[in-house]
Amino acid sequence: MMTLALTRTLTRLRYGVLLALTLLIPTLSPGVARAELQIDITQGNVNPLPIAIANFYVPDAATGHFGNDIPAVVRADLERSGLFKPLDPTSFIQAPAAMQVQPNFQDWRVINAQALVTGDITAQPDGQLKVEFRLWDVYAQQQMTGLVYVTAPANWRRVAHLISDAIYKRITGEDGYFDTRIVYVAESGPLTHRVKRLAIMDQDGYNQRYLTNGASLVLTPRFSPNQQEITYLSYYGNRPRVYLLNIDTGQQEVVGDFSGMTFAPRFSPDGNTVVMSMAEPDGSSNIFTMDLRSRRVSRLTREPSINTSPCYSPDGKEIAFNSDRGGSQQLYVMNADGSNQHRISFGQGRYATPVWSPRGDLVAFTKILDGTFSIGVMHPDGSGERLLDHSYLEEGPTWAPNGRVIMFYRETQGDAHGRGVHDQLWSVDLTGYNLREVITPTDASDPAWSPLSPLIH
Amino acid sequence: MRLNTFGTKFMVVCAAALLLAACETTPEKAAMTSGQGASSSTTMAEPAGPQPGTEADLKLNVGDRVFFAFNKQDLSATARATLERQAAWLKKYPNVAVTVEGNCDDRGTREYNLALGSRRANAAKNYLVSLGVQSTRIKTISYGKERPVAVGDNEAAWSQNRNAITVVN
Structure with missing residues (x-):
C-alpha cells in the first residue's frame, strides 16, 4: 500500500512537470477554400469521421514501441467515442519517417482519410520522452493543431489520452474526456454474499487498481472535484457510514459518524462539503451536509419519508434528490440551504438517482416503469425528458x-x-447512440467518472 | 421446551453440536463452545432442538423474519403475529440483544433501497418496542438490496428478499 501510494505521488509530481507546448508551423498554402473540418456532436447518429492515425516516428530503437503503442491508444479512444472512424493502419501508404516535414496529402486522400495524425517521439538525455503530434486537415492540407509533451515513459498511456483529448477538442469544439479515470465497485462471489471492492481504472479500462480489500461491503464511490479523494459508503465494523478515502495515501476517515446509517454521499463542486442521507429512528431518511473544514452538520430536509441520492448542481447553488414524500419516488430540486424544495419529475413510473450534468443544463436519472429500468435525462425544471437506454x-x-x-x-x-x-458498466452518448460496454476484469457497478485532471488542463 | 428437563451442561453440548453443524457461528465462537462441551460429561443423546434464548431457537421456534409487499414497510397480520412472538421471546430472555436487518428486493435503485431497508427494520423494531421490549435492546441495520436470501430474478425470490430479519447480537 505504501509503495503504491508513493508511486502514485511520484507519478502525480511528474504530471506536474509534464509539458505541453503548442507546435506552431507556417500555414501551408491551402488548395481550394473549404469549410473547416468539424463534427457537430449535438446530432445523433453522425457518420464517424474517417481519420488516419499514423504510427509515430521514433529514431531510437529502445523506445521504438511507443511509436506504435501511443497511436494505438489514440485510435481506440477516438473509435470508442463513436464520432471517429480510425482507418486501418495497414492501408496507409506513407511511412512515419517520410512525414517528418510534411505529409503527402494525396497519399491520405486516396484512402479517404479526412483527418490525419502524425507524430514523433524522441528520448531525452534525462530519460524522459518528448512526444510531438500534429493533426492535419487532409483536404485543406493544413495543420489543425499540434502539441508536444515531455514526460516519463511510464506516463505514455496518459500522453496518448491527452493527444486524443486535443484531437477531439479541435474537431468537435468540445473538451475531451479521455484523460480521466473511473472509480467503481468491483463485484465477485455468490449473489447472496457478494464481495465488493472499490476499484479505479483509466476510462479505457487500463491501469486497474483495487482501493479496498473486500473485507467490508462498500458502495457508491464518488470523486472529489480535485480527484484526490473519494467519498463512499462502507459497512466497516457492520456500521454503514460515509467515508473519505485519499487515493494517493490510502488514508480513510469517517465523515458520516451520526446516530443512524449515513449513505448516498456526494461532494459539493468546491469539494468543501459532502451531502448525504441519514436514516432516522422513525424509518425516514433525510438529507444533511457536512462542511469538511468546520465539521459543521446541517439538516436540509425534515420529512417523514425517504429523501436520498442528493447531487449538487455544478454551480453549487442547488441540489437534486429523490423522495417518495408525495407517495411515489420522484425527483426534486432544492436550494443548497434546503429551501424551495419542489418536485420536477411528473411522468409515469418512479424516478431516482438524479445526477446533474457538468454543464448544468441536464439532470440524468434512473426511471422504473412496468418492471423496466431506463437511464434518461431531463432539464432541471423537469422539461424535455428523454430516455437513452x-x-x-x-x-x-x-x-x-x-x-x-x-x-x-x-x-x-x-x-x-x-x-x-x-x-457490467456501459456508456452511451447523450444522443442515445453509441452504447458501449466498458470492459472490467470482474463484474462492476456504481461507476463514477472523474473530472479532467486540473494539473494539465 | 423439552430441553428444560435436561441438565445445563448437556444443553451446552447440544447447542454446540447444532451450531457447528449449521455453521451459524463464527469460528472463534464455535471453537469456544465446543471446548466447553469437550470438558463436560460423556452423556450421549440426540439433540432435541436449539438452546433456548439463542438465534437458532428464535429462528426455529419463534420466527426470525417478517416479509413486506413491494416498496412497502407496512406490517401484515402475519408479520405482526411473528413480531408478537418475538416480543414475548425477548421478554423471556431479558439479556438477549438483537439487531433487526432490513432488506429489499433488487427492483429499486441502490440508495433508495438502503432507505427502504431502514424503514422496514425500524417498522419491525418500533412494533417490538410498542409491545414492551426495551428500545436499547434492539439495533437496526439496512442492507438495501445487498444481501438477498433468495436468488432468481422472479417474484418468488423477490418476496423472500423483502424482509426484516431479527438476529441475536
Missing part, C-alpha cells in the same frame, strides 16, 4: 466531464436459480 435492471448514471457521455451499470436478468446474472 433501457433494460431489465440499470441505474447509477455518471457524466463524462464534458457532459456528452453517460456511464451507468446494468445487471442482466438471471434464471430461477440466479444463473446468468452479471453486472
Whole structure:
C-alpha cells in the first residue's frame, strides 16, 4: 500500500512537470477554400469521421514501441467515442519517417482519410520522452493543431489520452474526456454474499487498481472535484457510514459518524462539503451536509419519508434528490440551504438517482416503469425528458466531464436459480447512440467518472 | 421446551453440536463452545432442538423474519403475529440483544433501497418496542438490496428478499 501510494505521488509530481507546448508551423498554402473540418456532436447518429492515425516516428530503437503503442491508444479512444472512424493502419501508404516535414496529402486522400495524425517521439538525455503530434486537415492540407509533451515513459498511456483529448477538442469544439479515470465497485462471489471492492481504472479500462480489500461491503464511490479523494459508503465494523478515502495515501476517515446509517454521499463542486442521507429512528431518511473544514452538520430536509441520492448542481447553488414524500419516488430540486424544495419529475413510473450534468443544463436519472429500468435525462425544471437506454435492471448514471457521455451499470436478468446474472458498466452518448460496454476484469457497478485532471488542463 | 428437563451442561453440548453443524457461528465462537462441551460429561443423546434464548431457537421456534409487499414497510397480520412472538421471546430472555436487518428486493435503485431497508427494520423494531421490549435492546441495520436470501430474478425470490430479519447480537 505504501509503495503504491508513493508511486502514485511520484507519478502525480511528474504530471506536474509534464509539458505541453503548442507546435506552431507556417500555414501551408491551402488548395481550394473549404469549410473547416468539424463534427457537430449535438446530432445523433453522425457518420464517424474517417481519420488516419499514423504510427509515430521514433529514431531510437529502445523506445521504438511507443511509436506504435501511443497511436494505438489514440485510435481506440477516438473509435470508442463513436464520432471517429480510425482507418486501418495497414492501408496507409506513407511511412512515419517520410512525414517528418510534411505529409503527402494525396497519399491520405486516396484512402479517404479526412483527418490525419502524425507524430514523433524522441528520448531525452534525462530519460524522459518528448512526444510531438500534429493533426492535419487532409483536404485543406493544413495543420489543425499540434502539441508536444515531455514526460516519463511510464506516463505514455496518459500522453496518448491527452493527444486524443486535443484531437477531439479541435474537431468537435468540445473538451475531451479521455484523460480521466473511473472509480467503481468491483463485484465477485455468490449473489447472496457478494464481495465488493472499490476499484479505479483509466476510462479505457487500463491501469486497474483495487482501493479496498473486500473485507467490508462498500458502495457508491464518488470523486472529489480535485480527484484526490473519494467519498463512499462502507459497512466497516457492520456500521454503514460515509467515508473519505485519499487515493494517493490510502488514508480513510469517517465523515458520516451520526446516530443512524449515513449513505448516498456526494461532494459539493468546491469539494468543501459532502451531502448525504441519514436514516432516522422513525424509518425516514433525510438529507444533511457536512462542511469538511468546520465539521459543521446541517439538516436540509425534515420529512417523514425517504429523501436520498442528493447531487449538487455544478454551480453549487442547488441540489437534486429523490423522495417518495408525495407517495411515489420522484425527483426534486432544492436550494443548497434546503429551501424551495419542489418536485420536477411528473411522468409515469418512479424516478431516482438524479445526477446533474457538468454543464448544468441536464439532470440524468434512473426511471422504473412496468418492471423496466431506463437511464434518461431531463432539464432541471423537469422539461424535455428523454430516455437513452433501457433494460431489465440499470441505474447509477455518471457524466463524462464534458457532459456528452453517460456511464451507468446494468445487471442482466438471471434464471430461477440466479444463473446468468452479471453486472457490467456501459456508456452511451447523450444522443442515445453509441452504447458501449466498458470492459472490467470482474463484474462492476456504481461507476463514477472523474473530472479532467486540473494539473494539465 | 423439552430441553428444560435436561441438565445445563448437556444443553451446552447440544447447542454446540447444532451450531457447528449449521455453521451459524463464527469460528472463534464455535471453537469456544465446543471446548466447553469437550470438558463436560460423556452423556450421549440426540439433540432435541436449539438452546433456548439463542438465534437458532428464535429462528426455529419463534420466527426470525417478517416479509413486506413491494416498496412497502407496512406490517401484515402475519408479520405482526411473528413480531408478537418475538416480543414475548425477548421478554423471556431479558439479556438477549438483537439487531433487526432490513432488506429489499433488487427492483429499486441502490440508495433508495438502503432507505427502504431502514424503514422496514425500524417498522419491525418500533412494533417490538410498542409491545414492551426495551428500545436499547434492539439495533437496526439496512442492507438495501445487498444481501438477498433468495436468488432468481422472479417474484418468488423477490418476496423472500423483502424482509426484516431479527438476529441475536
